[in-house]
Amino acid sequence: MPHPIWRHDCRAFGSRIGTGAQICPYCGERGKFDGWGLSMVEHWGHYQRATGLPAFGPGRLPGTKLPIVRCGTCRGIGIYGTPDQGGPCPDCDGRGMWLDATEEEKAELLRRSEAAARREEQAGAGRVEDEEDRDEARDEADDEDDE
């Protein structure tokens, strides 16, 4: 679940930090609410919904600058409001981010993503260790979809 981020000047760290706990576990100070945060898996979910591309592997098109736009209202998180009354951001319907691209451009990105994944699959035949790594990554992405 998205969680509130609490920010404060931490005596223990000697710098400004944000944590998921209102009371800092290091110095005991009460932080100031500073918007919402997502877990890594939730970030991946946003990315996949926004781009239509997988969050892992060559299908993510490394080296390609995707025209991703982050919602300014919720800063790409998709949740807006106070810690007590957070809800889906009204400006992006809780998506957090989207692609600034036409349907044709999105379809083209998807084609390139699938081609890159296929190339990698063929090139990677025989590299057993790499295959296992990718399978693990896929399992985690699947877990996100189940929620």
Ligand SMILES: [Zn+2]
């Ligand atoms: Zn602290």
Ligand SMILES: [Zn+2]
């Ligand atoms: Zn938003």
